[in-house]
Amino acid sequence: MRIAISAIGKLKDAEERAIVERYAKRLTGAGKSLGLGPLDIREYPESRAAEVVERKRDEAARLLKDIGPSDIAIVLEPTGKSLTSEAFAAFIRDARDGGAKACVFLIGGPDGHGGAVLSAAALKLSLGALTLPHGLARVVLAEQLYRAATILSGHPYHRA
Template structure:
């Protein structure tokens, strides 16, 4: 199963980008034998629409554009489910084993997700109760995807 992180906004911080790329590279290595990957990271510019609802609709349409039949969408949302790393790994395994071609993780813009994304998502996932800047959210997500692969393979990276 391929994995995609699609996010509104461009990572401007070189250090954050380097960390995301490091975990993506690790996931591509660790996930290969598990049928996970490669991971693709897509960035979309923030909408320039004047109102928040219009911006969310525009951004949602772009986030959903490449999701095809047989794909699964997960919307990162502060009101979503909060999972342990083990439960997240189980979700990844079950999604892969359920036949999903690609699992898309969707990160909205500063105004949040449009209704279309929230409706299309098979799960709304929270990375915690704290508000995270978008760059840090990508770092945490990329690390947790790598951690999920190590949990599924029995690698000692995850020692909880």
Template sequence: MRIAISAVGKLKDAEERAIVERYAKRLNGAGKPLGLGPIDIREYPESRAADVGERKRDEAERLLRDVGPGDIAVALEPTGKSLSSEAFAAFLRDTRDGGAKSCVFLIGGPDGHGEAALSACSLKLSLGALTLPHGLARVVLAEQLYRAATILSGHPYHRA
């Protein structure tokens, strides 16, 4: 099952980009024997619409272009479900075993997700109660995707 992170906003910080790329590379290696990956990271510019509702609609429309038939979409959402690393790994395993072609993680812009994006997602996932900048959310998500692969493979990276 392919994995994609589709995000509104470009990572401008070289250090954040390097960390995301490091975990993506690790996931590609660890996930291959498990049928997870490769990972594809896509960035979209923030909408320039003057109205918040229009910005959210525009960004949702662009993010949803990455979700095709047979794909599972997951919205990163502050009010979403909080999962342990083990439960997140089980979600990925079950999604893969359920026949999903891809699992696409959507990260909205500063105003959040548009209703179209939220309604298209089978899971609204919270990375925690703290508000994270978008770049840091990508770092946390990339690390958790790699961690999930190590949990599923029995690798000692995850020691909880």
């Protein structure tokens, strides 16, 4: 099952980008025997529309283009469900075993997600109660995806 992160906004910080790329590479290696990966990262520019509602609608339309009919959309949302690393790994495993072609993680712009994205979500996922900059959220998500692969493979990286 392919895994993708589709995000509004480009990572400008070289250090954040390097960390995301490191975990993407690790996931690709660890996930191969599990039928997971590679991790595909797509970035879209923020909308330039004048109104918040229009910006969210425009960004949602771009993010939803990445979702195929047999894909699962996981939306990063501050009010979403918080999962343990083990529960997150189980969600990924169940999506794979349920026949999903891809799990696509959607990260919205500064104004949040449009209604169309929220409606398409199989899971609204929170990375925690703290507000994270979008770049740091991508780092945390990429690390948790790698961690999920190690949990599923029984690798000692995850020690709970």
